Amino acid sequence: MQLRRRRHELHLRRIDVAAMLGTSWKSLMWWEQDAREPLPRFYPAIIRFLGREPWPQPVTLPEQLLAERRRRGLTIQETAKAVGVDEGTYGRWESGVWKPQLRFGTLVEGFLEPVSRPMRE
Incomplete structure:
Protein backbone atom coordinates (compact mmCIF):
# COMPACT_ATOMS: atom_id res chain seq x y z
CA MET A 1 0.00 0.00 0.00
CA GLN A 2 1.17 3.50 -0.66
CA LEU A 3 0.61 4.76 2.88
CA ARG A 4 4.26 4.93 3.89
CA ARG A 5 5.25 6.87 0.76
CA ARG A 6 2.42 9.37 1.28
CA ARG A 7 3.24 9.73 4.97
CA HIS A 8 6.87 10.48 4.10
CA GLU A 9 5.85 12.96 1.39
CA LEU A 10 3.84 14.86 4.00
CA HIS A 11 6.58 14.55 6.66
CA LEU A 12 4.17 13.02 9.15
CA ARG A 13 4.84 10.63 11.98
CA ARG A 14 3.19 7.22 11.97
CA ILE A 15 1.30 8.01 15.18
CA ASP A 16 -0.17 11.17 13.63
CA VAL A 17 -1.33 9.41 10.46
CA ALA A 18 -2.77 6.58 12.54
CA ALA A 19 -4.85 9.12 14.47
CA MET A 20 -6.04 10.65 11.19
CA LEU A 21 -7.12 7.21 9.97
CA GLY A 22 -8.70 6.23 13.28
CA THR A 23 -6.40 3.31 13.95
CA SER A 24 -3.34 2.46 16.04
CA TRP A 25 0.22 3.18 14.97
CA LYS A 26 0.90 -0.55 15.05
CA SER A 27 -1.94 -1.33 12.61
CA LEU A 28 -0.66 1.41 10.31
CA MET A 29 2.80 -0.14 10.49
CA TRP A 30 1.39 -3.52 9.37
CA TRP A 31 -0.54 -1.87 6.54
CA GLU A 32 2.53 0.04 5.38
CA GLN A 33 4.49 -3.21 5.25
CA ASP A 34 1.66 -5.02 3.40
CA ALA A 35 1.70 -7.53 6.24
CA ARG A 36 -2.00 -7.07 6.96
CA GLU A 37 -4.96 -5.67 5.08
CA PRO A 38 -7.01 -2.88 6.65
CA LEU A 39 -10.54 -3.67 7.76
CA PRO A 40 -13.13 -2.32 5.32
CA ARG A 41 -14.17 0.52 7.61
CA PHE A 42 -10.72 2.12 7.23
CA TYR A 43 -10.70 2.35 3.43
CA PRO A 44 -12.65 5.63 3.11
CA ALA A 45 -10.12 7.35 5.41
CA ILE A 46 -7.20 5.74 3.57
CA ILE A 47 -8.56 6.96 0.23
CA ARG A 48 -8.95 10.49 1.63
CA PHE A 49 -5.42 10.43 3.05
CA LEU A 50 -3.88 9.18 -0.20
CA GLY A 51 -6.05 11.43 -2.35
CA ARG A 52 -6.75 8.43 -4.61
CA GLU A 53 -7.72 4.80 -4.47
CA PRO A 54 -4.81 2.46 -3.66
CA TRP A 55 -5.83 -0.19 -6.22
CA PRO A 56 -5.73 -0.33 -10.01
CA GLN A 57 -8.77 0.66 -12.06
CA PRO A 58 -11.29 -2.17 -11.56
CA VAL A 59 -12.19 -3.83 -14.85
CA THR A 60 -14.10 -7.01 -14.13
Whole structure:
Protein backbone atom coordinates (compact mmCIF):
# COMPACT_ATOMS: atom_id res chain seq x y z
CA MET A 1 0.00 0.00 0.00
CA GLN A 2 1.17 3.50 -0.66
CA LEU A 3 0.61 4.76 2.88
CA ARG A 4 4.26 4.93 3.89
CA ARG A 5 5.25 6.87 0.76
CA ARG A 6 2.42 9.37 1.28
CA ARG A 7 3.24 9.73 4.97
CA HIS A 8 6.87 10.48 4.10
CA GLU A 9 5.85 12.96 1.39
CA LEU A 10 3.84 14.86 4.00
CA HIS A 11 6.58 14.55 6.66
CA LEU A 12 4.17 13.02 9.15
CA ARG A 13 4.84 10.63 11.98
CA ARG A 14 3.19 7.22 11.97
CA ILE A 15 1.30 8.01 15.18
CA ASP A 16 -0.17 11.17 13.63
CA VAL A 17 -1.33 9.41 10.46
CA ALA A 18 -2.77 6.58 12.54
CA ALA A 19 -4.85 9.12 14.47
CA MET A 20 -6.04 10.65 11.19
CA LEU A 21 -7.12 7.21 9.97
CA GLY A 22 -8.70 6.23 13.28
CA THR A 23 -6.40 3.31 13.95
CA SER A 24 -3.34 2.46 16.04
CA TRP A 25 0.22 3.18 14.97
CA LYS A 26 0.90 -0.55 15.05
CA SER A 27 -1.94 -1.33 12.61
CA LEU A 28 -0.66 1.41 10.31
CA MET A 29 2.80 -0.14 10.49
CA TRP A 30 1.39 -3.52 9.37
CA TRP A 31 -0.54 -1.87 6.54
CA GLU A 32 2.53 0.04 5.38
CA GLN A 33 4.49 -3.21 5.25
CA ASP A 34 1.66 -5.02 3.40
CA ALA A 35 1.70 -7.53 6.24
CA ARG A 36 -2.00 -7.07 6.96
CA GLU A 37 -4.96 -5.67 5.08
CA PRO A 38 -7.01 -2.88 6.65
CA LEU A 39 -10.54 -3.67 7.76
CA PRO A 40 -13.13 -2.32 5.32
CA ARG A 41 -14.17 0.52 7.61
CA PHE A 42 -10.72 2.12 7.23
CA TYR A 43 -10.70 2.35 3.43
CA PRO A 44 -12.65 5.63 3.11
CA ALA A 45 -10.12 7.35 5.41
CA ILE A 46 -7.20 5.74 3.57
CA ILE A 47 -8.56 6.96 0.23
CA ARG A 48 -8.95 10.49 1.63
CA PHE A 49 -5.42 10.43 3.05
CA LEU A 50 -3.88 9.18 -0.20
CA GLY A 51 -6.05 11.43 -2.35
CA ARG A 52 -6.75 8.43 -4.61
CA GLU A 53 -7.72 4.80 -4.47
CA PRO A 54 -4.81 2.46 -3.66
CA TRP A 55 -5.83 -0.19 -6.22
CA PRO A 56 -5.73 -0.33 -10.01
CA GLN A 57 -8.77 0.66 -12.06
CA PRO A 58 -11.29 -2.17 -11.56
CA VAL A 59 -12.19 -3.83 -14.85
CA THR A 60 -14.10 -7.01 -14.13
CA LEU A 61 -17.38 -7.13 -12.24
CA PRO A 62 -15.77 -8.81 -9.20
CA GLU A 63 -13.09 -6.08 -9.11
CA GLN A 64 -15.76 -3.38 -9.40
CA LEU A 65 -17.79 -4.90 -6.56
CA LEU A 66 -14.75 -5.14 -4.29
CA ALA A 67 -13.62 -1.60 -5.11
CA GLU A 68 -17.07 -0.14 -4.43
CA ARG A 69 -17.39 -2.05 -1.17
CA ARG A 70 -14.02 -0.71 -0.02
CA ARG A 71 -14.90 2.85 -1.10
CA ARG A 72 -17.94 2.66 1.13
CA GLY A 73 -16.06 0.96 3.97
CA LEU A 74 -18.50 -1.95 4.11
CA THR A 75 -18.10 -5.58 5.08
CA ILE A 76 -19.41 -8.32 2.83
CA GLN A 77 -22.33 -8.75 5.24
CA GLU A 78 -23.23 -5.05 5.13
CA THR A 79 -22.90 -4.95 1.35
CA ALA A 80 -25.05 -8.04 0.86
CA LYS A 81 -27.75 -6.42 2.98
CA ALA A 82 -27.50 -3.16 1.02
CA VAL A 83 -27.75 -5.02 -2.29
CA GLY A 84 -30.56 -7.24 -1.03
CA VAL A 85 -28.96 -10.69 -1.23
CA ASP A 86 -27.45 -13.07 1.30
CA GLU A 87 -23.77 -12.70 2.12
CA GLY A 88 -22.81 -16.02 0.50
CA THR A 89 -24.28 -14.91 -2.81
CA TYR A 90 -22.60 -11.51 -2.68
CA GLY A 91 -19.27 -13.06 -1.62
CA ARG A 92 -19.39 -15.42 -4.59
CA TRP A 93 -20.08 -12.51 -6.93
CA GLU A 94 -17.17 -10.53 -5.52
CA SER A 95 -14.80 -13.49 -5.70
CA GLY A 96 -15.86 -14.26 -9.26
CA VAL A 97 -17.18 -17.72 -8.44
CA TRP A 98 -20.69 -16.75 -9.57
CA LYS A 99 -22.01 -14.14 -11.97
CA PRO A 100 -25.18 -12.33 -10.89
CA GLN A 101 -28.29 -13.65 -12.59
CA LEU A 102 -30.22 -11.19 -14.76
CA ARG A 103 -32.85 -10.68 -12.06
CA PHE A 104 -30.14 -9.21 -9.80
CA GLY A 105 -28.74 -6.91 -12.48
CA THR A 106 -30.64 -3.86 -11.28
CA LEU A 107 -29.50 -4.41 -7.68
CA VAL A 108 -25.87 -4.73 -8.73
CA GLU A 109 -26.07 -1.72 -11.05
CA GLY A 110 -27.64 0.31 -8.26
CA PHE A 111 -24.76 -0.56 -5.95
CA LEU A 112 -22.22 0.36 -8.61
CA GLU A 113 -23.91 3.70 -9.49
CA PRO A 114 -21.22 6.24 -10.25
CA VAL A 115 -20.58 8.71 -7.49
CA SER A 116 -17.76 11.15 -7.02
CA ARG A 117 -14.58 9.06 -7.19
CA PRO A 118 -11.05 9.96 -6.11
CA MET A 119 -8.52 10.35 -8.90
CA ARG A 120 -6.19 7.48 -9.74
CA GLU A 121 -2.44 7.63 -10.16
